[in-house]
Amino acid sequence: MSAWECGIVDCGIVFDTVEALLAHQVTDHASHECEICGGHVPEGYFAIKHAFHKHTRAEYVRFYDADAAAVRRRERILDAVTTAVDPAALDDQLDDADRAPPTDDGGTNLLSP
Ligand SMILES: [Zn+2]
Numbered sequence: 333m334s335a336w337e338c339g340i341v342d343c344g345i346v347f348d349t350v351e352a353l354l355a356h357q358v359t360d361h362a363s364h365e366c367e368i369c370g371g372h373v374p375e376g377y378f379a380i381k382h383a384f385h386k387h388t389r390a391e392y393v394r395f396y397d398a399d400a401a402a403v404r405r406r407e408r409i410l411d412a413v414t415t416a417v418d419p420a421a422l423d424d425q426l427d428d429a430d431r432a433p434p435t436d437d438g439g440t441n442l443l444s445p
């Protein structure tokens with residue numbers, strides 16, 4: 333089993349499972365306000381997923397002042413997490429944390445502070 337390190341600035345906590353990492357990012361970090369649409373999404377993986385799935389790469393580069401290397405790095409993170417994550421296990425983790433899991437419906441299910 334590989335270790336998953338939280339990539340959020342100044343965090344770096346390591347988890348045994350990707351589901352534990354994602355639950356940590358949702359519950360322990362403040363939500364991220366999308367620079368493109370202004371929607372609030374959980375920080376970390378979900379913020380990347382939102383930016384790359386709801387918006388285009390071109391928008392991401394423009395609004396986040398990102399370069400091609402930054403885009404590729406995030407695509408690799410998305411790939412790695414998407415491949416490894418077990419949605420049912422993630423739901424369990426998020427239920428344990430007593431929070432509604434993020435949805436893919438464009439951010440209407442916002443997390444309350
Ligand atoms: Zn963290």
Ligand SMILES: [Zn+2]
Binds near residue numbers: 367368370371382
């Ligand atoms: Zn957005």
